[in-house]
Amino acid sequence: MSAAPGRAGPPPDGRPGGRFITLEGGEGAGKSTQALRLAGSLAAAGLPVLRTREPGGAPGAEALRAVLLGRGPSEPWDPVTEALLHFAARREHLAHTLRPALAAGIWVVCDRFLDSTVAYQCFGQGVPRALVDGLAALTLDGLRPDLTLVLDLPPAIGLGRVATRGGADRYERMPDATHERIRAGFRAIAAAEPERCELVEAARPPDVVAASLREAVGRRLGVPLVDPLPA
Numbered sequence: 001m002s003a004a005p006g007r008a009g010p011p012p013d014g015r016p017g018g019r020f021i022t023l024e025g026g027e028g029a030g031k032s033t034q035a036l037r038l039a040g041s042l043a044a045a046g047l048p049v050l051r052t053r054e055p056g057g058a059p060g061a062e063a064l065r066a067v068l069l070g071r072g073p074s075e076p077w078d079p080v081t082e083a084l085l086h087f088a089a090r091r092e093h094l095a096h097t098l099r100p101a102l103a104a105g106i107w108v109v110c111d112r113f114l115d116s117t118v119a120y121q122c123f124g125q126g127v128p129r130a131l132v133d134g135l136a137a138l139t140l141d142g143l144r145p146d147l148t149l150v151l152d153l154p155p156a157i158g159l160g161r162v163a164t165r166g167g168a169d170r171y172e173r174m175p176d177a178t179h180e181r182i183r184a185g186f187r188a189i190a191a192a193e194p195e196r197c198e199l200v201e202a203a204r205p206p207d208v209v210a211a212s213l214r215e216a217v218g219r220r221l222g223v224p225l226v227d228p229l230p231a
């Protein structure tokens with residue numbers, strides 16, 4: 001059966017029509033804001049949508065999120081331990097939320113995924129890339145986003161945005177140099193995988209960024225999207 005005009009056909013790996021879209025970027029880049037808006041646009045286009053996040057998105061994974069983002073131990077986590085905890089949370093998310101949703105043909109909009117582990121733990125904290133790539137190969141059952149929207153902006157701007165929120169989490173409190181390496185990491189990932197990743201200039205106003213994301217989703221996944229809440 002061919003896809004209806006204006007609708008995306010099935011993904012190449014045999015799943016039904018749902019697609020897996022991830023939003024990535026540093027602290028305060030606008031991932032959560034844009035995930036909500038993009039999910040709204042997909043729903044307005046008549047598509048079944050699930051918005052979820054990492055670390056989290058399933059009960060066990062949310063418990064690990066509290067451990068990872070909270071006060072944690074008095075000493076910092078060993079970076080490899082931290083990567084393992086992210087993969088444990090990701091596996092729960094995959095098993096209980098992502099796989100069932102994608103198998104049901106739902107469009108999944110996910111606020112952070114594997115690229116955040118690569119950017120934060122490898123580029124930011126020095127975990128060998130081979131270790132994270134190996135864990136991904138062993139634990140993700142081949143799941144890969146159909147599209148990754150990488151929100152790029154100078155860390156000082158993003159940290160300035162989240163400062164007003166109060167009660168900075170462990171990641172927001174990292175040194176400036178670490179945030180800079182994380183940004184460089186996300187940019188390197190986007191450059192290395194242009195067929196999967198769209199690098200988006202995220203220092204622009206939220207409406208402008210949202211329009212860029214709708215355009216990218218439309219162009220790459222074949223669904224023309226509109227703003228469900230035009231100003």
Ligand SMILES: Nc1ncnc2c1ncn2[C@@H]1O[C@H](COP(=O)(O)OP(=O)(O)OP(=O)(O)O)[C@@H](O)[C@H]1O
Pocket residue numbers: 025026027028029030031032033034161162202203204205206207209
């Ligand atoms: N394009 C933008 N311009 C200015 N402010 C923005 C923009 N996008 C989001 N914000 C504001 O910046 C703050 C952080 O946005 P948001 O929570 O969406 O970022 P995030 O990438 O999810 O952050 P975190 O990494 O902490 O999860 C919020 O107060 C939000 O309203």
Ligand SMILES: [Mg+2]
Pocket residue numbers: 031032033111
């Ligand atoms: Mg967020």
